[in-house]
Amino acid sequence: NAGVTQTPKFQVLKTGQSMTLQCAQDMNHEYMSWYRQDPGMGLRLIHYSVGAGITDQGEVPNGYNVSRSTTEDFPLRLLSAAPSQTSVYFCASSYLGTGNYGYTFGSGTRLTVV
Amino acid sequence: EDQVTQSPEALRLQEGESSSLNCSYTVSGLRGLFWYRQDPGKGPEFLFTLYSAGEEKEKERLKATLTKKESFLHITAPKPEDSATYLCAVQARDSGGSNYKLTFGKGTLLTVNP
Numbered sequence: 394n395a396g397v398t399q400t401p402k403f404q405v406l407k408t409g410q411s412m413t414l415q416c417a418q419d420m421n422h423e424y425m426s427w428y429r430q431d432p433g434m435g436l437r438l439i440h441y442s443v444g445a446g447i448t449d450q451g452e453v454p455n456g457y458n459v460s461r462s463t464t465e466d467f468p469l470r471l472l473s474a475a476p477s478q479t480s481v482y483f484c485a486s487s488y489l490g491t492g493n494y495g496y497t498f499g500s501g502t503r504l505t506v507v
Numbered sequence: 508e509d510q511v512t513q514s515p516e517a518l519r520l521q522e523g524e525s526s527s528l529n530c531s532y533t534v535s536g537l538r539g540l541f542w543y544r545q546d547p548g549k550g551p552e553f554l555f556t557l558y559s560a561g562e563e564k565e566k567e568r569l570k571a572t573l574t575k576k577e578s579f580l581h582i583t584a585p586k587p588e589d590s591a592t593y594l595c596a597v598q599a600r601d602s603g604g605s606n607y608k609l610t611f612g613k614g615t616l617l618t619v620n621p
Contacts, residue, residue, distance in 0.1 A: 424607050435613040495553030
């Protein structure tokens with residue numbers, strides 16, 4: 394089982410450049426989300442989706458766009474990169490509904506904006 | 508606003524020295540409390556979900572407990588391989604898709620020396 398796959402693992406961008414972080418899951422999870430993790434700040438929610446065609450903002454959505462055209466994929470787009478977006482980005486997915494459903498996380502993308 | 512506070516920020520133990528990590532939370536109606544383990548350079552790995560006060564879950568040397576205001580992760584006779592950052596997160600009862608958002612604490616860095 395691949396689980397949640399994130400690409401790339403590392404990326405360096407110049408200020409003002411745009412890019413897309415890819416996230417794919419093969420577990421047929423309805424719920425997908427993007428978090429950023431910064432030292433001393435913990436994991437903060439950027440955007441999330443409860444199914445294809447449905448997305449919503451989290452705690453820190455500014456500067457990021459998402460779309461969900463399929464159940465499997467949930468790409469995160471940085472529109473115009475800024476040094477404040479230097480972070481480690483994690484994609485996570487889960488079933489919806491009741492039950493002992495923890496999130497499954499990807500291995501992360503470490504992004505540096507110079 | 509949901510809040511999660513973990514203590515201590517860092518804990519150093521000798522192999523075999525049992526201890527507990529604390530997670531205190533404020534949430535407008537708890538749907539679930541989650542514990543994760545995160546190794547350096549990797550995504551968080553799901554450990555437990557707790558749903559109601561008085562509930563306990565166990566896995567190997569780890570036991571998680573829940574009260575109305577906090578959760579404890581008890582580590583019995585830890586080994587060096589238990590060294591990691593342990594994250595606590597809450598999921599609030601909310602309307603619509605935001606039911607599934609997790610709010611994370613900043614984590615406790617556990618180091619177990621041989």
